[in-house]
Amino acid sequence: MPAPGVRPGHADLRVSNQDREQVVEHVKAAYAEGRFDKFEFDDRLERAMTARVHGDLMPIMHELYGPRPVAPMPYPPGRTVPGHHHNVRADTGGDRLGAAAAHLLPLAGLFVIGPLIMLLAAGKTSPYIRKHAVEALNFQLTLLGATVLLAITVVGLVLMPVLWIGGVVLSVVGGMAALGEGDFRYPLTLRLVK
Structure with missing residues (x-):
């Protein structure tokens, strides 16, 4: 019944x-x-x-x-x-700007620090900023680790500029995705921070 x-x-x-x-x-x-x-x-x-x-x-x-x-x-x-x-919506325009900053601050020389600042400053109040900051932080940590490992080989020294140019491009794409309230996942990234 x-x-x-x-x-x-x-x-x-x-x-x-x-x-x-x-x-x-x-x-x-x-x-x-x-x-x-x-x-x-x-x-x-x-x-x-x-x-x-x-x-x-x-x-x-x-x-x-x-x-x-x-x-x-x-x-x-x-x-x-x-x-x-991973499809968390931004509640405000500030959420989108904060999430974009997590991706773009590394371009200003704040490699791991930029996403970490956004995660600690706004990650607890905005799930959208947290999601993007964690993704950007994991990418920057992966990039840093790859740079250290590549620096000890001759082939790595040749590949390092390509790696960093790719990192810049992906950071810009991530920032644009965050501004457009999109989801973005960096490729080949170790996700150490959850």
Whole structure:
């Protein structure tokens, strides 16, 4: 028998991973707001993650929002979209500028320091700046490590200018992506900082 408010036949439809993740995000947001305790959070989280059909998810949403008519479930504000964990939106123009600065400050001679400053200064208040600062910091650390390793070989000395020119180009591309509220991942980067 379908859950209250669910159209006949809809409750028996299989859920996708995205459907489960949407409900999980709502449960996390409600827990963060203090709407239920840890035990209740764990219970709802387990029920959402093991749901097989929409009829399994609807009672959880009813517990959170009451028995409203079934409608597409939007993501809570400021959350990432499942499957796009790196796709964090900028809330303000300042977020975009701060994220772009994380990529561009190394061009002003603040190689590892620039992204680190942005991470420490604004990374705690803006997930968007944090994401870009961490990516830029990891790239600069990789570039620094590659430079040290290449400096000890003759071939490396020839490759170093190419490496640094590539680094400048990628930093500019990263800065432009951050300004345009885009996602950017540096290629061949060791991601030491999470």
